[in-house]
Amino acid sequence: MGVDAGATPSRGMSRRGLLGLAGATAAGIGLGVAGDRAAIAATGGTEPSVAATYPFYGEHQAGIVTPAQDRLHFAAFDLAADADTADLTALLKDWTAAAAAMSAGKDIGDFGAVSGPYDAPPEDTGEALGLAPAGLTITFGFGPTLFETTDGVDRFGIADRRPAELVDLPHFPGDLLEDGRSGGDLCIQACSNDPQVAVHAIRNLSRIAFGRAVLRWSQLGFGRTSSTSTSQATPRNLFGFKDGTANIKAEQPSTVDEQVWVSKEDGAAWLAGGSYLVARRIRMTIETWDRTILSEQESIFGRNKGEGAPLSGGTEFTEPDFHLAGRGDAPLIADTAHMRLAHPSHNDGRMLLRRGYNFVDGNDALGRLDAGLFFISFQRSPEQFTRIQLNLARHDALNEYIRHVGSALFAVPPGASAGGFVGETLLD
Numbered sequence: 184m185g186v187d188a189g190a191t192p193s194r195g196m197s198r199r200g201l202l203g204l205a206g207a208t209a210a211g212i213g214l215g216v217a218g219d220r221a222a223i224a225a226t227g228g229t230e231p232s233v234a235a236t237y238p239f240y241g242e243h244q245a246g247i248v249t250p251a252q253d254r255l256h257f258a259a260f261d262l263a264a265d266a267d268t269a270d271l272t273a274l275l276k277d278w279t280a281a282a283a284a285m286s287a288g289k290d291i292g293d294f295g296a297v298s299g300p301y302d303a304p305p306e307d308t309g310e311a312l313g314l315a316p317a318g319l320t321i322t323f324g325f326g327p328t329l330f331e332t333t334d335g336v337d338r339f340g341i342a343d344r345r346p347a348e349l350v351d352l353p354h355f356p357g358d359l360l361e362d363g364r365s366g367g368d369l370c371i372q373a374c375s376n377d378p379q380v381a382v383h384a385i386r387n388l389s390r391i392a393f394g395r396a397v398l399r400w401s402q403l404g405f406g407r408t409s410s411t412s413t414s415q416a417t418p419r420n421l422f423g424f425k426d427g428t429a430n431i432k433a434e435q436p437s438t439v440d441e442q443v444w445v446s447k448e449d450g451a452a453w454l455a456g457g458s459y460l461v462a463r464r465i466r467m468t469i470e471t472w473d474r475t476i477l478s479e480q481e482s483i484f485g486r487n488k489g490e491g492a493p494l495s496g497g498t499e500f501t502e503p504d505f506h507l508a509g510r511g512d513a514p515l516i517a518d519t520a521h522m523r524l525a526h527p528s529h530n531d532g533r534m535l536l537r538r539g540y541n542f543v544d545g546n547d548a549l550g551r552l553d554a555g556l557f558f559i560s561f562q563r564s565p566e567q568f569t570r571i572q573l574n575l576a577r578h579d580a581l582n583e584y585i586r587h588v589g590s591a592l593f594a595v596p597p598g599a600s601a602g603g604f605v606g607e608t609l610l611d
Contacts, residue, residue, distance in 0.1 A: 245320035255381060256401065257401060257557065259367025259400050274392060311380050321388075352591075359586050360589065363400055372559070456598070459594055464590075466588050503526065505526075524578055530570050
């Protein structure tokens, strides 16, 4: 992995300066892509996960309740300092057309990767030629600074349309946030079961943005850490535990409506049918965890490591009994257990739809793995995440082994109809 740009561009940067930096998105893709492509080819490439396609146009954006794919390329962008509303609108229209084509397994543009004039750059970079979409979904979001800069400037005349809840997330206890891994005017989440397809999507959308927006930071992810459909098995995180057992599933429409989709009554009519996306880069201290005894690992999570069952008994999907006591009348699921603190019953019914991914970005100067969880959640209100995360940040025993180093919040507009564009409800 290791696509992170690592530095935040100045908001005073000119379009000429943006053009000079835009190539950064193509760097550092990582050696794992080729290996994953070979693995897919070895299977014959005929499994439904590789052949699947999801429509780009619709009531809601794809990539939220869509069955979570196995690979991620996430990117945040800042718009040029001299960009105006016409530039923003044109960019979103261009992004929408390209995303719709790539989601259907097509090249972008009129000529694609190989059919254009020889004296001009190809419209499509071509590394996805011959590859199936592999369930590609592309999801767009708008950050707080799109509506108003940190200096209070309303660049696009939309400050009065910013939802009251679309503000930077608070600084939680234990946060060690890096500016180069946080924030952004716009975001794109590209998910696929083929890593090269996901990288191709971000690469081409970044290319389309040349002169209008520049990459702020990005993250590659592998091995989804949550299931968003009952048809999917529960995956494991890098600590070896099943993750997201109690996640919201697409097959729970009433729960999705209550917890994920923004409604007109929530205060921003243009966002109705959309959601809020929280992204958090969570560094795991892998080496310390690997020297922790099994019983303590299970106590920290509140589940057994094999089956994933709650320590109060049963199987993975058995509802936990937080009152059941063990030795000395202490609860079998500790008061500081991760699952207890994140459970809806300890957060006034609040839930999140999680779509996180593992990451390994090499090692740091001390030789430790730069690895962890790239946490993504969708929720009807950012307050759902804030309430749960504050509970975890204050009391979770897992905090000894993790550090939150990146943070961002985006409003995800509703889906677009054919002929329209994502964000049309905001800018029309």
